[in-house]
Amino acid sequence: MDLSPVSVLRMVLISAVAMLALTGLSERRVRQQLLGLLFQTVYPLLLLGLMIAIPWLGDREFPQWWQQWWIYVVPLATLLGGMALWLPQQGARLSWSGYWEFREPEPAPATGAGGLTRPRQTRLRVLGLLVVLAGLAAATVPLLVQQRPDLTPDWVEPNGFLIGVTGMFVILYGGRVLRLARTRQARELLSSPMRDDGWLGSVLWVAAWLCCLVGLLLTLGGLSVMMKPVGRAWWETFVALSVMILGGFVFTQGRRTFLRARRHRARLIASHRHLNAGSFVLYLRSFEADERQKALHEVPLPGMQGGLLGFVLSGRSAEEHIADVLAPVGPLVAVGAPGERLPHVGAVRMYLPSSSDEAWQEPVRRLMQRSRLTMLTLGSSEGTMWELAEAMRTLPPHRLILFVPAMDRAEYQRISQESPRLPAAPTWLASYRREALQAVITFAEDWTPTLTHVMETRGNPRWNLFTALVLALKPAFATLESYEKRTGRLSG
Structure with a gap:
């Protein structure tokens, strides 16, 4: 040959x-x-x-x-x-x-x-x-x-x-x-730029590229010194290692700057009335969950392998991974936290009136009924518990998917006492886990729940949250696709 x-x-x-x-x-x-x-x-x-x-x-x-x-x-x-x-x-x-x-x-x-x-x-x-x-x-x-x-x-x-x-x-x-x-x-x-200073996102984008380039150059420069033949002085080794560590830090800051640039360029839906029925996926969660999902989502693999892959691959927030995996069904839409200066990226934000404690409930109820799919991150806050009860009351089971964030078994059991359709708490739930999402709960047509551990790595490595959610959501997507082909309905 x-x-x-x-x-x-x-x-x-x-x-x-x-x-x-x-x-x-x-x-x-x-x-x-x-x-x-x-x-x-x-x-x-x-x-x-x-x-x-x-x-x-x-x-x-x-x-x-x-x-x-x-x-x-x-x-x-x-x-x-x-x-x-x-x-x-x-x-x-x-x-x-x-x-x-x-x-x-x-x-x-x-x-x-x-x-x-x-x-x-x-x-x-x-x-x-x-x-x-x-x-x-x-x-x-x-x-x-x-x-x-x-x-x-x-x-x-x-x-x-x-x-x-x-x-x-x-x-x-x-x-x-x-x-x-x-x-x-x-x-x-239909959306419009969120902020008047969207131009700052473009400036930050250029700065992020420069940071990543400088970080790579520093790392490669230190690596070239470390690969020098024998005869290297001890101080050269110390300087080379320091430069490599500095390069990794600068590169990470560049990736974070990319994320902030995307937040400056985020877009806004002026009113929930501009959303057509069946044209979007609704994302419900407590506003505290935004803080857990705003950072770069690191690769979950442990040890050196995870560190090396994370250096190259991590660059998107957990919410952006969620929006990517839901894209075949429709764009992801979320209600933004009142008064937030810089919206998070992933879901397109809209803002509801805050004149009274109940002013947001009716718009959210309408959004549930008009959404093609509703994703809800579990939480024990009063608003999230109301959203969970309302979703289970008004939505068919194939249009509801629940996310289990980092929480302990005691909090999950408090939530399940109010919602008996939830499965039993698994033994591996823990509030100290680094993953943004621990599990996904989907429902059969008779409301039989299925709980899937998202970031489990034994036997099947999950490179990031996207690939983990692909495996967890595949049965739910198949059920939704079959239902829509059978009925022709895109919502409700």
Whole structure:
């Protein structure tokens, strides 16, 4: 078997063209599942193989390039390794969204009262433009080989046609992404910017990128000193370790700054009356739960493995993971805490009148009845207990899912005394756990409860809260999808 670099590259290009063609000719659900599978398996392996092959083949096959560019191998390898760890998460989201076939609600008007507008899909547009530009660059390779063969490496000329065909498929995908950026707004909620200083979110976004870049440079600089051959002075080791620790701290602060930037750019629903029935998922919880779910959600794996993965993968709050996993059903909507200066991200906030203690109850009751799905985080506060009783009284069982946060068995038993439909308290409940959510409770059509431990890692590692909730919510989503197909109802 010929394993020369040219043969391996040709096989990779042929496989890439075949996979792009297969996914491009498939319908949306199948395409998302195929791309999700590729993101979780094939592409990370290719990136890891490329990361290993660059230093191994560079000096042997391209010595004239290697002597000039070898100093950039470590940053490039770090980037490739980070992408290899990031792609499986995106693949899991694609596969999860493509797995379900929930019927789309009727589209709302493009604008509403008070000048409400739909959020622009800026990131999708930028991604589409970048994909189109990459495709154009690849599509011009055959012409470049024909006109100036002296400017291209030896392995490009025999593979120019495949590279050009791949570029054409990439251009088509860029066009799909741009069309998606225009049509995806039909599923978004009517909303407006939450704050007048939204521009500060853009400034913080740039600052966060700079912090992450500086943190990576400090860490890699310290690592390069630690990898120095024998003869290193003791103080060099001390300085290198200190610089690496400082780099990790700066990188973490950059990730937290990203989260704060998203909070500054959060959007607002002016009134619950602007929400169409069946067009949203309602998220109920005590306002104290916001404090537990506002921080970055770290990877739950223990020890060194969890620390290394957390350094690369953590970047979203627990509520953002919840919103991601519920996206196939609809956008997540929550009532914001009265008087909060900076809303949390994940669910789109709305604010209810606070003129009296009971003023919020009627709007919440209407939101429950009009929601496609209601998620409630258990708590022993008076307001949360009222929401739980009202949800069980007015909602069918397949439209209610309960989250169990970090609480001890005694608090859970106090709640279950008021709600006898809850399952018995498990032995592993504890208030000191670091997880934002400990369990999920779903109900069968006869209100038979099922309690699933969310962050259990024995036998099946959960990389983050999203992948944990995917496994816990799959039966509830299947029941909801079957009910909607049978009845045609999107709410109630």
